Amino acid sequence: ALKAGIVGLPNVxxxxxxxxxxxxxxxxxxxxxxxxxxxxxxxxxxxxxxxxLTELVQPNKTVPTAFxxxxxxxxxxxxxxxEGLGNKFLAHIREVDxxxxxxxxxxxxxxxxxxxxxxxxxxxxxxxxELILADLESVEKRIERxxxxxxxxxxxxxxxxxxxxRVKEALYEDKPARSIELSDDERLIVRxxxxxxxxxxxxxxxxxxxxxxxxxxxxxVKQVREFAAAENAEVxxxxxxxEAEIAELEGEDKEMFLEELGxxxxxxxxxxxxxxxxxxxxxYFTAGVQEVRAWTIRKGTKAPGAAGVIHSDFERGFIRxxxxxxxxxxxxxxxxxxxxxxxxxxxxxxxxxxxxDVMHFRFNx
Ligand code: GDP
Numbered sequence: 172a173l174k175a176g177i178v179g180l181p182n183v184x185x186x187x188x189x190x191x192x193x194x195x196x197x198x199x200x201x202x203x204x205x206x207x208x209x210x211x212x213x214x215x216x217x218x219x220x221x222x223x224l225t226e227l228v229q230p231n232k233t234v235p236t237a238f239x240x241x242x243x244x245x246x247x248x249x250x251x252x253x254e255g256l257g258n259k260f261l262a263h264i265r266e267v268d269x270x271x272x273x274x275x276x277x278x279x280x281x282x283x284x285x286x287x288x289x290x291x292x293x294x295x296x297x298x299x300x301e302l303i304l305a306d307l308e309s310v311e312k313r314i315e316r317x318x319x320x321x322x323x324x325x326x327x328x329x330x331x332x333x334x335x336x337r338v339k340e341a342l343y344e345d346k347p348a349r350s351i352e353l354s355d356d357e358r359l360i361v362r363x364x365x366x367x368x369x370x371x372x373x374x375x376x377x378x379x380x381x382x383x384x385x386x387x388x389x390x391x392v393k394q395v396r397e398f399a400a401a402e403n404a405e406v407x408x409x410x411x412x413x414e415a416e417i418a419e420l421e422g423e424d425k426e427m428f429l430e431e432l433g434x435x436x437x438x439x440x441x442x443x444x445x446x447x448x449x450x451x452x453x454x455y456f457t458a459g460v461q462e463v464r465a466w467t468i469r470k471g472t473k474a475p476g477a478a479g480v481i482h483s484d485f486e487r488g489f490i491r492x493x494x495x496x497x498x499x500x501x502x503x504x505x506x507x508x509x510x511x512x513x514x515x516x517x518x519x520x521x522x523x524x525x526x527x528d529v530m531h532f533r534f535n536x
Contacts (some may be wrong), residue, residue, distance in 0.1 A: 176267035184377040184411035194418035236465040276391035277379035302367040307475035384433035407439035453526040474522040488535035497527035
């Protein structure tokens with residue numbers, strides 16, 4: 172499963188947010204393939220389309236698609252030099268697909284700030300510097316190795332050195348690797364190094380509990396937005412403390428509490444949606460009377476690969492898929508209605524699954 176790692180300086184609200192995530196956590200019986208680890212929180216991805224499909228089909232059961240957050244606490248200044256078990260944490264970051272960087276935007280004299288005062292940009296730069304230093308080490312090692320290989324006469328290594336020198340230069344200028352323009356070929360070369368600063372980032376701006384409705388007016392949030400815009404990153408304002416309270420409520424109580432706070436939906440839901448989008452993920456649906464369910468694929472997945480998310484047998488024995496776009500199905504009112512309108516398509520092995528496709532797979536066992 173795809174994972175987003177939660178990082179940030181100490182005392183910014185990571186544990187509070189992570190507790191809200193596990194508290195709100197998914198029904199684990201539905202996700203037997205998810206990691207069982209105290210540092211991993213499985214959440215359901217909110218999707219209004221799934222609710223609409225449920226109304227339409229009236230199945231026995233509805234299962235949202237899930238997503239994992241990993242708590243990567245302990246990243247501090249000096250991590251790249253191996254201080255404070257730093258390298259171990261960097262290794263954990265290497266394994267995630269995206270980074271949720273929690274930044275402190277709340278003021279509270281009772282909560283110590285590691286650097287003495289609230290300054291989100293300086294906090295971001297402290298963490299980013301550690302990631303950049305770790306990447307520099309990887310890049311320099313690789314350049315050295317590739318240089319030796321050039322002497323062996325292989326042209327491939329010359330190109331590798333050329334690209335990596337550019338990455339190195341950017342890192343020296345304190346720029347993350349994701350800020351560099353790379354061709355597809357170059358991207359392949361760089362991807363091999365599993366650079367930390369190449370991963371997509373989302374900043375979770377943690378505001379005080381009395382600021383949730385007016386988070387955008389918080390001057391620190393404004394600073395984070397400006398900073399993020401320059402490096403093409405997303406920002407989600409959130410109050411970790413409030414989310415922890417929301418996560419304990421259900422149904423009407425939850426709705427009422429959100430209304431009191433002046434919120435349309437919980438910050439956690441916004442965070443989940445933003446992380447999902449950040450990873451470039453698509454959702455397709457299966458809709459039968461037994462179960463209506465959402466499934467996650469990466470953009471660019473073909474029909475057999477999408478079937479494989481359900482079961483590897485579906486991929487191996489794939490024959491074809493019956494597909495109807497969600498909007499068409501909703502407009503037609505039923506599968507039969509969509510069929511009559513000619514909107515139920517038969518698609519083969521090369522079909523690129525689209526976000527919102529409702530699919531039924533035919534396969535050989
Ligand atoms: P971590 O070290 O990043 O995991 O931070 P914690 O989640 O442990 O939070 C550090 C302290 O800040 C705790 O005492 C939290 O209760 C407090 N805290 C977290 N979010 C907020 C907030 O929005 N407002 C206030 N006033 N305190 C918060």
